[in-house]
Amino acid sequence: MAEAHQAVAFQFTVTPDGIDLQLSREVLKHIYISGVTSWKKRAIRFKNGVLTGVYPASPSSWLIVVIAIMSTMYARIDPSMGMIDRIKTSLPVSEFMTVQTQMVLSAILFATGLWLSFIFLLRYILKALLSYHSWIFESHGKMSFSTKVWLSLVKLLSGRRPLLYSFQASLPHLPVPSIEDTISRYLESVRPLLDDDQYKQMEIVANDFKKDPAPKFQKHLKLKSWWATNYVSDWWEEYIYLRGRDPIMVNSNFYTMDFLYVIPTHRQAARAGNVVHAMLQYRRKLERGELTPLRALGIVPMCSFQYERMFNTTRIPGIETDFVQHLKDRKHLVVYHRGRFFKVWLYYGGRHLWPSELELQFQRILDDKSEPQPGEIKLPSLTAGNRVPWARARLKYFREGVNRASLEAIETAAFFLTLDDEAHGYDPENLRSLDLYAKSLLHGKCYDRWFDKSFTLIVYKNGKMGVNTEHSWADSPIIGHMWEYVSATDCFHLGYTEEGHCKGDINKSLAPPTRLQWDIPKACQEIIEGSYMIAKGIADDVDFHDCLFNEFGKGLIKKCRTSPDAFIQLALQLAQYRDKGEFCLTYESSMTRMFREGRTETVRSCTCESTAFVKAMDDESKTNEQRLALFKEAAEKHQNMYRLAMTGAGIDRHLFCLYIVSKVMGIDSPFLKQVLSEPWRLSTSQTPQQQLNLIDIQKFPKYVGAGGGFGPVADDGYGVSYIIVGENLITFHISSKFSSPETDSFRFGQNIRQAMLDIRALFNQKEKKM
Numbered sequence: 001m002a003e004a005h006q007a008v009a010f011q012f013t014v015t016p017d018g019i020d021l022q023l024s025r026e027v028l029k030h031i032y033i034s035g036v037t038s039w040k041k042r043a044i045r046f047k048n049g050v051l052t053g054v055y056p057a058s059p060s061s062w063l064i065v066v067i068a069i070m071s072t073m074y075a076r077i078d079p080s081m082g083m084i085d086r087i088k089t090s091l092p093v094s095e096f097m098t099v100q101t102q103m104v105l106s107a108i109l110f111a112t113g114l115w116l117s118f119i120f121l122l123r124y125i126l127k128a129l130l131s132y133h134s135w136i137f138e139s140h141g142k143m144s145f146s147t148k149v150w151l152s153l154v155k156l157l158s159g160r161r162p163l164l165y166s167f168q169a170s171l172p173h174l175p176v177p178s179i180e181d182t183i184s185r186y187l188e189s190v191r192p193l194l195d196d197d198q199y200k201q202m203e204i205v206a207n208d209f210k211k212d213p214a215p216k217f218q219k220h221l222k223l224k225s226w227w228a229t230n231y232v233s234d235w236w237e238e239y240i241y242l243r244g245r246d247p248i249m250v251n252s253n254f255y256t257m258d259f260l261y262v263i264p265t266h267r268q269a270a271r272a273g274n275v276v277h278a279m280l281q282y283r284r285k286l287e288r289g290e291l292t293p294l295r296a297l298g299i300v301p302m303c304s305f306q307y308e309r310m311f312n313t314t315r316i317p318g319i320e321t322d323f324v325q326h327l328k329d330r331k332h333l334v335v336y337h338r339g340r341f342f343k344v345w346l347y348y349g350g351r352h353l354w355p356s357e358l359e360l361q362f363q364r365i366l367d368d369k370s371e372p373q374p375g376e377i378k379l380p381s382l383t384a385g386n387r388v389p390w391a392r393a394r395l396k397y398f399r400e401g402v403n404r405a406s407l408e409a410i411e412t413a414a415f416f417l418t419l420d421d422e423a424h425g426y427d428p429e430n431l432r433s434l435d436l437y438a439k440s441l442l443h444g445k446c447y448d449r450w451f452d453k454s455f456t457l458i459v460y461k462n463g464k465m466g467v468n469t470e471h472s473w474a475d476s477p478i479i480g481h482m483w484e485y486v487s488a489t490d491c492f493h494l495g496y497t498e499e500g501h502c503k504g505d506i507n508k509s510l511a512p513p514t515r516l517q518w519d520i521p522k523a524c525q526e527i528i529e530g531s532y533m534i535a536k537g538i539a540d541d542v543d544f545h546d547c548l549f550n551e552f553g554k555g556l557i558k559k560c561r562t563s564p565d566a567f568i569q570l571a572l573q574l575a576q577y578r579d580k581g582e583f584c585l586t587y588e589s590s591m592t593r594m595f596r597e598g599r600t601e602t603v604r605s606c607t608c609e610s611t612a613f614v615k616a617m618d619d620e621s622k623t624n625e626q627r628l629a630l631f632k633e634a635a636e637k638h639q640n641m642y643r644l645a646m647t648g649a650g651i652d653r654h655l656f657c658l659y660i661v662s663k664v665m666g667i668d669s670p671f672l673k674q675v676l677s678e679p680w681r682l683s684t685s686q687t688p689q690q691q692l693n694l695i696d697i698q699k700f701p702k703y704v705g706a707g708g709g710f711g712p713v714a715d716d717g718y719g720v721s722y723i724i725v726g727e728n729l730i731t732f733h734i735s736s737k738f739s740s741p742e743t744d745s746f747r748f749g750q751n752i753r754q755a756m757l758d759i760r761a762l763f764n765q766k767e768k769k770m
Contacts, residue, residue, distance in 0.1 A: 048163055048289045055166040056126065056159040057119045062112065069111040073103070084110050126157045126170040130300065130594070133647040137640070140563075155299050164291040167301035171596035174232060175648045176225045179214045182654045183207075185644075186675070189604040189651060192583055192611040209671035217661040221654075230597035232653045235660050241472035242315075242322040249384040249451050250538050254476060254721075255441035256467045256483050256687075256708035260426055260548075260731070263463045264491050265500040268419060269366055271490075272459040273359030273502045276333070276417065278489035279457070280352045282482055283311045283414065287328075294481070294593075294691060302593040306474040310482060313454035314411040315470050317383075317391035324473055330414045334516070336448055337365050337419040339377030341516035343409050344417075348510060355494055355502035357510055364512050366419060375520030378532045381447040385531025397524040406516035416453040418444070423462035426706070434546035438709055438733060441466040442542065446535035455479060463500075467708075475599055476708065477591065477688045483705070488694035491703065540738075542711055545745035547732040549753055552760060555727030560763045564724055565642065565686055566635040569605045570613060571759055572720060575751035576682050577614045580742060584681035584717070590645040592653075601650035603642050605684070609634040617758060628762045681717030685710070689723055697726045709733025716740045718748055730756075 050059060072079050087106040135147040143151075159166070183206050191199060225231040241252065265271050285291050286307055294302040312330040315322050335342045342365050346353055353361070382390045398407045410416065424440050427433035441458060443449075449456040455469045469479045497503055520528070557564045569588060577583060586605040592598035613630040616622040644650060659672040687707040695703050707723030712735045719735040732752055736743035 044288050052163050052165045052168075052289055054119055055162060056122050056157055056170070057115070058159070062115050065115045065118075066108055066111040069107050069114070070104070073107055080110050122157060123170045126154070126167075127172050129154050129157065130170065131172040133594075135297075136643050136647060151297070151299055158299065158301070162293055162301075164286070164289045164293050164304050164307065167293055168304065168596065171301065171303055171594070173225060174230050174592060174595040174598055176218070176221050176231060177649050177654050179210055179218050181649065182651055183210050183214075185649075185651050186655065189607070190585075192606060192608045193585060205671045205674070209669060213662070213667050213669065214658065216665070216667070217658045220661050220665070221657055224657075230595065232592075232657055233597045233599050235657060236599060236653070237324075237472055238321065239660060240656075242324070243320070245387045247385055247387075247535060247538060248315075248470065249443050249446065249449075249535055250542055250711035252471045253442070253451055254469055254471060254708060254710040255438065256469065256476070256479060257437065257441065257706035258425070258465045259487065259491075259702075260704050260706040260725075261702040262491075263425060265496045266463040267359075267496075267500040268459055268461050268463060269359045269362035270355075270496060270500055270502045271463045271465060272362045272417065272419065272457075273355040273357075274490045274494045274496070275457065275459065275465060275486055276346075276358050277352060277355040277502075278486040278494065279311075279415070279482070280346060281489060282485050284352075286310065296594070300594065302591075303596055303598050305597050306478045306599070307481075309473040310454060310478065311414050312412070313473055315452040315454075315472055316411065317387050317394055317452070319388060319391050322387060322391075322472075325411065326473075327412055330412055332409070332413055333415055333417055334410045334413045334450075335362070335365055335417045335419060335513065336380065336450070337368075338421060339372035340365075340368070340370065341376065341379075341406065341410070341518075342368075342513040343413075343516060344513045345511070346414065348507070353510075354504045354507075356504035357507050359502045360506055360508070360510065361513055362419060368515075370515065373518045373520070375525040375528060376518050378447040378528050379518070379520070380450050381532035381535050382528055383451040384443070384446050384449075384535035386534060389527055389531060393524055393527045397521065402517040402519050406518055409516055410450060410453075413453070416450040416456040418448050418456055418458045420444070420448065420458055420460045422460055423464070424460050424466075425462065425464040434548070434706070435544045437464075437466075438544045438546050439539070439542060441468055442544070442709070442711060442735075443535070443539040444468075446539050447532055475589075475591070476685065477593075477691065480688055480708075481691050484690070484692050484694060487703075487705065488692070492695070543736045543738045543743065543745045544709075545734045545749045546706075546709075547734060547749035547752060549730045549732060549756060550728060551753075551757060553726065553728040553730055554724045556760070560760075562632075562635050563639050566638040567759065568686075568722060568724075568730065568756075569638055569684070570610055570631065570634055571752060571755040572682065572684060573606060573610045574614045574617055574755035574758070575748060576718075577611075578618075578755070579748050579751050583611055583614075585678055586682040587680040587684065587713070588642075589685040590642055590650070592646060592648060592650075594646065595648060600653075601645040601648075602652035603638070603645045604651065605638060605641075606682075607634065607637050607641070609637040624762055631759065631762060679714045679717065681714045682720070683710075683713040683717065684720045684722070687721055687723040689725060701726070704729065707731050707733060709735060712736050712743075716742045718743060718745070720748075720752075 069079065073084075078084065084106045087109055088102050091102050091105060093102070129150060132150055135143070135150065138144060138147060187203060187206055190202060194202060221231060228234065244252065291307070293304055296302065309324065309326045312327040314325050316325050331347045332343055332345050335344055344361050348357065382393060394407070398404055420440070422440065424437040425433065426437070444458070449458065449468050451468065452470060454473055455467050457465065457467055459465045467479060467483060469476070495503060554564045557567045560567070573583070573586070576586070583606050588603040588605045590601045590603045592601050609630070613627065613634040616627045616630050655672065655675050659669070659676050662669045662672055689705065690697070697704055704725045705723070707721060707725070709721040710719050712719045715737055717736070721733040723731050725731060732749060734745045734749050736745045736748070
């Protein structure tokens with residue numbers, strides 16, 4: 001047991017001459033290296049914290065200002081207009097503080113104050129510039145002179161080599177729209193869904209609300225927007241996510257897939273080793289703030305606050321509400337395999353484990369033949385069921401002893417890893433392969449993912465992988481950013497040997513992973529089984545279909561001078577109408593990250609313009625020219641709504657916050673109650689692609705991601721996530737419920753395909769005539 005000996009730093013024996021200490025030089029060496037590494041990490045964080053804190057200036061600019069002020073003093077010029085002398089008189093006189101020293105110190109203090117004032121001025125100017133949003137409403141390829149000047153000023157004030165959080169203090173706050181604008185846009189959004197009598201009734205209710213009590217609610221919301229960093233985000237996280245008592249599996253969590261066509265290695269432990277090491281590299285960059293902030297047009301910064309809780313984070317269940325626990329410097333992860341939990345240390349001698357060392361540790365887990373303890377196999381299903389039973393079980397059965405220690409190991413881990421005993425991925429000869437892959441990532445067996453962790457990494461036995469993400473702490477672009485970095489690092493920087501193993505030497509002296517111990521009584525096992533049955537019922541009801549649309553893609557759509565997102569959204573409207581014979585309230589997620597702590601806003605994609613186009617497509621009396629004109633009008637309308645949502649002029653987040661204010665004030669609002677109860681029977685979201693541009697898709701066309709998806713939002717509706725991959729592929733992830741006789745995911749996928757082709761045909765016929 002060499003590992004056990006090395007784990008002890010010293011031994012001692014009692015002799016007649018006293019205590020004889022026997023120090024282990026090897027362990028002391030590791031302790032010393034760990035200490036040095038820890039101090040280096042603190043120094044780097046401090047340095048980057050200073051760089052972020054003074055941005056867009058730099059620490060060296062302070063020295064320049066000090067030298068400039070000191071130079072004017074020796075030239076007998078006082079740029080402070082007497083302030084240096086006033087500072088000097090306030091300093092104490094002593095034998096250590098000569099008159100000359102007082103003068104120098106006064107000048108330094110004045111220079112520092114001037115420098116800090118300059119930083120705040122730059123930030124204020126940059127914040128004012130970033131509040132300008134007219135650029136986003138300009139036609140593609142056309143830029144006004146004012147926007148060109150604005151872009152130049154933003155670029156000038158943005159500095160060089162910004163860190164991840166450099167722009168946070170310069171981002172504008174999310175504005176509160178006016179009541180009049182929100183009500184007007186809401187009524188416009190529901191007009192195509194209501195008949196004349198229903199619409200008139202809605203107008204009456206909305207106008208009554210606008211007169212009273214809306215102004216009272218708006219005043220409080222304005223006050224919050226002045227006081228809080230973001231008037232929406234904290235309430236959105238609490239009331240939409242953390243206060244929900246229903247299962248988060250399927251209903252909230254979402255998934256992200258691996259490469260579509262490529263599996264870099266079929267060795268499960270090796271793939272896990274490379275990917276975990278790449279995640280640790282990303283986490284180190286994240287903790288140091290060294291990642292480059294995402295910027296629209298390469299210039300306009302996006303908010304980065306959601307990245308903070310990516311690692312070392314767990315959603316903790318409560319009776320009335322959950323809370324998000326975020327820790328720092330977690331040095332282990334927990335692995336689930338065949339009903340057993342293992343704790344794996346991620347550091348050795350003050351450094352990350354190398355991929356080959358991680359492969360060894362994961363292979364040891366795969367080779368472990370020990371049996372699960374009573375109640376251990378389905379223990380994770382507690383996180384898949386209803387929140388209240390899980391919260392009560394946690395308080396009653398996991399507060400002491402080995403259960404508490406093991407649960408703490410899971411909840412304080414960097415993240416959760418499942419070494420799955422199934423094989424998944426895309427198989428061109430099996431039409432259901434992607435569907436099964438999606439369902440596995442979304443819910444698995446209902447007991448082999450820890451759904452409360454910020455994310456669970458899943459590595460299958462054939463080397464394929466994916467991620468299941470808890471939604472409260474962040475939205476899909478955030479996890480997508482990490483996933484893109486990890487995927488590129490795994491394949492193009494770390495790589496594998498010819499045999500498929502991780503590169504590098506194997507350190508067999510590493511202590512093996514530790515089994516987590518449990519003492520789960522029968523009563524708790526019954527609760528676990530109850531949670532499992534609820535989760536299994538939800539999972540079995542999910543009807544999933546993944547549709548690969550490769551007839552054309554973004555490249556051809558752009559040649560039609562149309563936004564790819566607008567094109568797809570109109571195709572979805574056409575598919576929905578053909579599928580159900582009616583229109584429905586449609587949700588498309590848009591980001592608001594141009595504002596500080598911004599998350600999402602809703603684009604209501606079903607409009608009067610889109611319904612007119614859809615009806616024309618199946619109206620034989622309409623010519624193709626008429627249909628094409630209606631399409632362009634609907635596409636322009638959709639783009640304008642998307643831009644309004646991105647710039648803080650959306651509908652739904654404002655109405656949501658007004659509803660929260662009404663509840664806090666105890667004032668009942670029939671209008672808000674009706675608005676918030678309307679079901680989204682078509683919920684859609686676009687997964688961003690190539691945020692980091694680390695993989696050249698033109699050079700490596702097989703290394704494209706398949707995107708990700710989520711569960712159905714309404715019992716009788718569809719959830720559709722899509723990703724525009726390169727120039728010639730669009731992937732649709734479609735979910736619904738088997739229990740609904742109105743929905744069929746495969747059928748809807750076929751309707752989407754046909755709708756895309758039919759819209760493309762309009763442009764084909766136009767090109768033929770030309």
